Amino acid sequence: MCEEIRQQPEAIERTLSAEWPQAEKLRREFEARKIDLVILAARGTSDNAAQFGRYLLEITTGIPVSLAAPSILTLYHSDLRMKNALVVAISQSGESTDTNAVLESARGAGALTVGITNESESALARIAEHTLLVRAGREKSVAATKTYTGQLTCLYLLAYALGAPITRDQLNRLPDWTASALRLESEINTRAERYCFMKHAVCIGRGLNYANSFEFALKLMETSYVVAERFSSADLLHGPIAMLETAFPAFLFCPPGVTWKPMSEMLGKLREIGAESLVITDESNAAVDTNHKAKSAALTIPANLSASQTSNGKDLPEDLFTPIPYIIPAQLFAAKLAEVKHLDPDRPRTLNKVTQTL
Amino acid sequence: MCEEIRQQPEAIERTLSAEWPQAEKLRREFEARKIDLVILAARGTSDNAAQFGRYLLEITTGIPVSLAAPSILTLYHSDLRMKNALVVAISQSGESTDTNAVLESARGAGALTVGITNESESALARIAEHTLLVRAGREKSVAATKTYTGQLTCLYLLAYALGAPITRDQLNRLPDWTASALRLESEINTRAERYCFMKHAVCIGRGLNYANSFEFALKLMETSYVVAERFSSADLLHGPIAMLETAFPAFLFCPPGVTWKPMSEMLGKLREIGAESLVITDESNAAVDTNHKAKSAALTIPANLSASQTSNGKDLPEDLFTPIPYIIPAQLFAAKLAEVKHLDPDRPRTLNKVTQTL
Numbered sequence: 029m030c031e032e033i034r035q036q037p038e039a040i041e042r043t044l045s046a047e048w049p050q051a052e053k054l055r056r057e058f059e060a061r062k063i064d065l066v067i068l069a070a071r072g073t074s075d076n077a078a079q080f081g082r083y084l085l086e087i088t089t090g091i092p093v094s095l096a097a098p099s100i101l102t103l104y105h106s107d108l109r110m111k112n113a114l115v116v117a118i119s120q121s122g123e124s125t126d127t128n129a130v131l132e133s134a135r136g137a138g139a140l141t142v143g144i145t146n147e148s149e150s151a152l153a154r155i156a157e158h159t160l161l162v163r164a165g166r167e168k169s170v171a172a173t174k175t176y177t178g179q180l181t182c183l184y185l186l187a188y189a190l191g192a193p194i195t196r197d198q199l200n201r202l203p204d205w206t207a208s209a210l211r212l213e214s215e216i217n218t219r220a221e222r223y224c225f226m227k228h229a230v231c232i233g234r235g236l237n238y239a240n241s242f243e244f245a246l247k248l249m250e251t252s253y254v255v256a257e258r259f260s261s262a263d264l265l266h267g268p269i270a271m272l273e274t275a276f277p278a279f280l281f282c283p284p285g286v287t288w289k290p291m292s293e294m295l296g297k298l299r300e301i302g303a304e305s306l307v308i309t310d311e312s313n314a315a316v317d318t319n320h321k322a323k324s325a326a327l328t329i330p331a332n333l334s335a336s337q338t339s340n341g342k343d344l345p346e347d348l349f350t351p352i353p354y355i356i357p358a359q360l361f362a363a364k365l366a367e368v369k370h371l372d373p374d375r376p377r378t379l380n381k382v383t384q385t386l
Numbered sequence: 387m388c389e390e391i392r393q394q395p396e397a398i399e400r401t402l403s404a405e406w407p408q409a410e411k412l413r414r415e416f417e418a419r420k421i422d423l424v425i426l427a428a429r430g431t432s433d434n435a436a437q438f439g440r441y442l443l444e445i446t447t448g449i450p451v452s453l454a455a456p457s458i459l460t461l462y463h464s465d466l467r468m469k470n471a472l473v474v475a476i477s478q479s480g481e482s483t484d485t486n487a488v489l490e491s492a493r494g495a496g497a498l499t500v501g502i503t504n505e506s507e508s509a510l511a512r513i514a515e516h517t518l519l520v521r522a523g524r525e526k527s528v529a530a531t532k533t534y535t536g537q538l539t540c541l542y543l544l545a546y547a548l549g550a551p552i553t554r555d556q557l558n559r560l561p562d563w564t565a566s567a568l569r570l571e572s573e574i575n576t577r578a579e580r581y582c583f584m585k586h587a588v589c590i591g592r593g594l595n596y597a598n599s600f601e602f603a604l605k606l607m608e609t610s611y612v613v614a615e616r617f618s619s620a621d622l623l624h625g626p627i628a629m630l631e632t633a634f635p636a637f638l639f640c641p642p643g644v645t646w647k648p649m650s651e652m653l654g655k656l657r658e659i660g661a662e663s664l665v666i667t668d669e670s671n672a673a674v675d676t677n678h679k680a681k682s683a684a685l686t687i688p689a690n691l692s693a694s695q696t697s698n699g700k701d702l703p704e705d706l707f708t709p710i711p712y713i714i715p716a717q718l719f720a721a722k723l724a725e726v727k728h729l730d731p732d733r734p735r736t737l738n739k740v741t742q743t744l
Contacts, residue, residue, distance in 0.1 A: 064422055064470070065450055072624030083455060087464045092423055092471065094452035097441060098620070099593045103644040104703055106445045112422070113450065126620065171625075228586060228613045235457045249629040255586045255613050256629075262456070262484060262743035266430030267529075270734040271607040271614075286461040290743070301736065345462055376628040378659065385620035385648065 029169040029251070029363045029373040034210060036356065037203040039174045042163040043181045044199055050160060054142075054189035057158075061140060063114045063190070069096035069130040070118040072383065073172040073246060077144075077179035078118050080239035080351055084183055087236070087345060088192035098126040101133045110139040116186065117143050120167065120175040122150020125384040131155050144182045146175050160185055169374045171250045173359045176243060177206070177352050194348075198338040202352055208331035209356035216327065216357055219306070220364040228255040229277040231358075232264060234290055236347050237281035240355050244279055247362035251373040254365075261294035274302035279361075281354055282326075284312040284334045285346030299323050308357050310350070312337075327357045387527040387609070387721045387731040392568060394714065395561040397532045400521040401539045402557055408518060412500075412547035415516075419498060421472045421548070427454035427488040428476040430741065431530040431604060435502075435537035436476050438597035438709055442541055445594070445703060446550035456484040459491045468497040474544065475501050478525065478533040480508020483742040489513050502540045504533050518543055527732045529608045531717045534601060535564065535710045552706075556696040560710055566689035567714035574685065574715055577664070578722040586613040587635045589716075590622060592648055594705050595639035598713050602637055605720035609731035612723075619652035632660035637719075639712055640684075642670040642692045643704030657681050666715050668708070670695075685715045 066085055068078035075095070082093045096115075100106045115134035117127045122145035131141050132155055143156030146164055153159050162178030181202065188194045223229075229248060233241030238260050245256035259268060272278070278298050282291050292315065298305050305324035309316045312334040316326050335348040366373035424443055426436040433453070440451045454473075458464045473492035475485045480503035489499050490513055501514030504522055511517050520536030539560065546552050581587075587606060591599030596618050603614035617626060630636070636656050640649045650673065656663050663682035667674045670692040674684050693706040724731035 064467070065452075067450065071620060075621070075624075083458060086455070086458045086466055087462045090465045090467050092425065092452050092466055092468065094423075094450050097444070097596070099596075099618070099645070100441060100444045103593055103648070104445045107448045108444055108450055109422070109448050110450065235461055238455070238457075246625050249626045253629040253631070255615060257613060257615070260457070262429060263433070265743050266433075266741045267604050267737065268607045270736050271611045272736070273611070287457070290461070378628050378630070379625065383624045385623050 029171055029173060032167060032169055033173045033356065033359045033363060035165065036174050036177050037207040039164040039178055040181050040206055040352065041203040043178050044202070046163050047160055047182065047185055048196060051185035051189050054158060055191070058189055062112050063091060063140065064112040066091055066093045067096050067110065067113050067115045067134070068093060068118065069098060069115065069127045071124055071127060071385070073176050073243060074118040074120060074179060076239045076243040076246060077176055077183065079242060080180055080236065081183040081186070083236045083238065084187050085190060088187045088194065089190045091190060096130050098130050102126050102129045108137065110134050110137040113139045115139045115141050117152055117156065118179055119152050120146050120172055121382045122147040122152030123382050123384065128152055128155055142186065144179055146178065170376055170379050171247055171362070171373060177355065180352050193343065198349065201338055202349060205331055205333055205349065205353040206356060209329045209353040211330055212327055212357050213360050216360045217364050220361055220368050223277060223365055224368045226254055226277055229279060230257040230259065230272065231279045232259055232261055232294060233281040234260050234287040236345070236351050237283055237287065237354055240281050240351055240358065243355055244358035247359060248365070250376045250379065251362045251366040252369050252371060261290045264294070269297070272301055272303050276303040278303050278305045279358070280305055280307045282307045282309040282313055282316055283347035283350035283354060287347060288313060288315065295324060308354050310353070329353055329357070387529055387531060390525060390527055391531045391714065391717045391721060393523065394532050394535050395565040397522040397536055398539050398564055398710065399561040401536050402560070404521050405518055405540065405543055406554060409543035409547050412516060413549070416547055420470055421449060421498065422470040424449055424451045425454050425468065425471050425473045425492070426451060426476065427456060427473065427485045429482055429485060429743070431534050431601060432476040432478060432537060434597045434601040434604065435534055435541065437600060438538055438594065439541040439544070441594045441596065442545050443548060446545050446552065447548045449548060454488050456488050460484050460487045466491070466495065468492050468495040471497045473497045473499050475510055475514065476537055477510050478504050478530055479740045480505040480510030481740050481742065486510055486513055500544065502537055504536065528734050528737050529605055529720070529731060535713065538710050551701065556707065559696055560707060563689055563691055563707065563711040564714060567687045567711040569688055570685055570715050571718050574718045575722050578719055578726050581635060581723055582726045584612055584635055587637060588615040588617065588630065589637045590617055590619055590652060591639040592618050592645040594703070594709050595641055595645065595712055598639050598709055598716065601713055602716035605717060606723070608734045608737065609720045609724040610727050610729060619648045622652070627655070630659055630661050634661040636661050636663045637716070638663055638665045640665045640667040640671055640674055641705035641708040641712060645705060646671060646673065653682060666712050668711070687711055687715070
């Protein structure tokens with residue numbers, strides 16, 4: 029798992045170079061079509077990527093997005109109206125039976141279809157009209173890491189194809205920023221020791237990093253068997269916060285930009301309760317350290333990831349390019365925690381690499 | 387909380403009688419409009435109701451549904467295209483700042499708007515073009531119960547308004563079925579004792595009862611501070627199942643119909659791991675008891691809730707009318723568990739009745 033985590037800067041670079049022409053082709057193709065709705069279908073880690081895609085596409089293109097509930101098609105056989113929809117299935121293996129079934133129904137209903145997968149020869153790549161290929165190389169660890177960031181990369185390309193004002197130059201910063209995040213590895217190794225006896229935790233993110241809170245929690249569940257909750261700061265306040273208690277470990281994604289205000293309030297609330305926080309941030313959000321020293325610590329990516337750092341990022345949300353680098357410390361933490369707990373992060377109990385469900 | 391749980395048959399009946407004319411009026415109004423998409427906006431318990439609405443509307447009307455991510459409008463100020471959308475905000479108090487903000491943006495963008503709320507004088511009722519009023523009476527307990535089933539009732543009315551082949555006669559069965567579920571109270575009181583020291587749990591549902599797994603978990607978090615996970619059986623298999631261990635308590639919604647096969651497989655898997663299951667079902671699903679005696683028990687609602695029991699329910703999914711009666715045993719269980727744990731279910735720590743978030 030650690031080895032695959034470290035391969036990510038190259039994997040992202042490879043995916044960007046190889047798939048950029050496809051993104052340009054799709055942009056021309058989509059301009060000619062009336063796309064009223066994007067439906068994203070996925071399971072597991074890929075579903076977390078879809079959750080990111082939902083925010084990315086709505087924020088940068090204005091097209092409403094729905095995350096598919098596969099059972100509506102696979103179990104209830106509903107006739108969903110998808111004629112003017114773009115239906116996108118995301119799957120590492122491309123062999124996820126239910127997301128493939130969604131894509132088949134969508135083609136039958138006249139929708140435009142795209143597959144995002146790591147496997148060019150998979151059933152998904154055959155069913156989808158168009159594909160965006162994740163060029164991460166084979167992923168051996170059951171806990172997905174480089175395919176997740178590869179899927180996020182492809183979702184930026186999809187946003188571009190749907191008209192988002194994102195440039196190739198901006199995306200070209202992603203491999204370096206990912207490499208910066210990897211420099212936190214030894215700091216994380218030290219810090220993970222403290223969490224050896226952690227049985228439960230909560231991961232909190234908002235907006236573009238909401239998906240990362242799900243992905244961090246999933247890594248903790250898969251590799252270290254931690255009962256890891258995940259919430260947006262707003263949803264947590266609507267009830268679940270009652271279960272948090274003193275020393276309840278919380279992990280928060282605190283990028284620059286519009287989500288900082290609610291996340292900062294969340295940090296204050298956690299301090300009030302006495303819950304202990306670990307914050308993932310970068311140098312652009314200097315507010316983190318100074319305001320919240322007590323009962324909280326920060327993993328600061330040694331780079332300034334604000335979108336205004338990219339050539340023409342002024343009109344884009346400041347946190348637009350943070351989700352890929354921000355998940356890296358979380359992946360490293362989950363891998364290290366498994367080790368601290370004397371577990372094997374590459375082979376979690378009960379799981380296989382390809383999951384097929386009804 | 388217990389008192390309010392017991393008021394539900396009457397509250398549902400009152401809501402149905404008072405709001406049926408509004409549903410008929412909306413049905414005429416919606417026929418004249420082109421509705422391509424339904425967007426549901428809510429937080430907390432109301433968001434669980436929205437999750438149910440998502441399945442109900444897609445299954446019975448074929449119109450795609452998206453669950454709103456409020457921050458896309460409230461924090462990122464994205465120009466979401468909602469012209470041919472019906473945007474529905476759901477809130478018990480009608481004073482949830484972010485869902486109201488979604489509704490205001492939607493009106494500005496030319497969408498049709500509906501509010502589902504318990505409060506006819508609330509901000510939500512003023513902002514929405516149309517309302518469906520939950521006639522549950524004032525809810526004093528912080529943990530919502532009768533407003534949740536009231537919201538579900540209004541969502542059936544909304545489905546009817548959007549063309550679903552549901553009749554008034556069918557909906558008229560709901561109060562009686564809810565009353566049947568309430569007859570489990572003393573059995574639940576006995577059974578809850580066993581869970582006195584439970585610190586974490588997982589609630590599992592699929593399809594139309596997926597939302598109930600979220601709502602059961604939320605009640606356990608709010609009233610008893612249990613770290614309560616919630617998953618569809620398919621999502622659980624894609625990773626999180628690794629964290630389950632021997633004696634990990636699982637709660638499953640097992641209605642008749644298409645979700646039984648995957649739920650039954652889930653039960654088998656839990657038995658393999660040694661996790662202990664408590665199943666909520668009704669007399670229509672006789673398969674539950676016979677196949678899964680070891681390490682599992684069932685709370686069986688003393689009625690046959692299959693949709694084919696309703697006058698013309700033959701073409702409807704068998705589990706169509708199960709979600710309201712099925713949440714009752716879960717609510718009773720959460721209330722009783724709080725008592726067993728010497729907590730006050732009406733006044734959970736950290737929470738207020740009205741939650742306002744950014």
